[in-house]
Amino acid sequence: TEAGAATGSGVGTKGDTKTLNLYQENGNYYLSDVTHTGTIETYDAKNSTSRYSIVYDTDTSFTSTAQRAAVDAHYYADQVYDYYKNVHNRDSYDNQGAPIYSIVHYSRNYNNAFWNGESMVYGDGDGVTFSPLSGANDVIAHELTHAVTEKTAGLVYENQPGALNESFSDVFGYFVDPDFLMGEDVYTPNRSGDALRSMSNPETYGQPAHMNNYKNLPNTSAGDWGGVHTNSGIPNKAFYNTVTKLGKAKSEKIYYRALAYYLTPNATFADAKAALVRSATDLYGSTDASTVSNAWNQVGVY
Ligand SMILES: CCC(=O)Oc1c(C)cccc1C(=O)O
Ligand SMILES: [Ca+2]
């Protein structure tokens, strides 16, 4: 038969069955989703950090244990692509239909996920701190939003702009997975009810929720570039204050507008407040804008 799009199914990291968009050629079925402008493709690093090969099978069902992380990465990449297209009319992270690449089984016992400038990369976790990191849609949304941020505001990954970079990734993680926990589905598989971060109560996981507790860490790798994963608790709490008042529909338009039109690479928390207040004014007027302003006042950003 002619090569082209096919539909299949796979078993994810939680043992659940998911429908998959595939590409069929010469009797092989690839994790290559050709239903959008750019393809969405999923690769396997096989515990290496430099050699990847596209995941494929000789039939349309991806049910092996080794394929589970790839099934989730592929399915959730499509879900996050659809979120940005359907809600914000943004065609992939560059708004020009860039292909989206995911790499799973990166390294060994790797408790990390990251955007490497062209692909989302997921470790398998060590089974204690994390289970395979592609198993949570808020993680995929977080990573792909790093790519959106890079193509829009370009928030520099250090100090306050870096903490904003992190926060915007968590915020769009909320919009795709609307609960205030981040990474809860892959964090500590042997303990329930906890998470990597909490946006409603950042302090639960050691993050500040107010400027009075801003942590001045060194702008080094060891200092997490001025504590970008620590100080993001403050803008995350401001987001929590905003979305609990304005709701998801208004908040996602305000946050996307600020990210795509107003924020600049060296934005401080005060700049982010101003950008969000301006976006709220543009879209919904002064009452909602003052709600946003108060949300930031409450975390000590005046
Ligand atoms: C919610 C996703 C997330 O935070 O991924 C990271 C992990 C698990 C470790 C180190 C960095 C990141 C990141 O993407 O910032
Ligand atoms: Ca979540």
Ligand SMILES: [Zn+2]
């Ligand atoms: Zn991040």
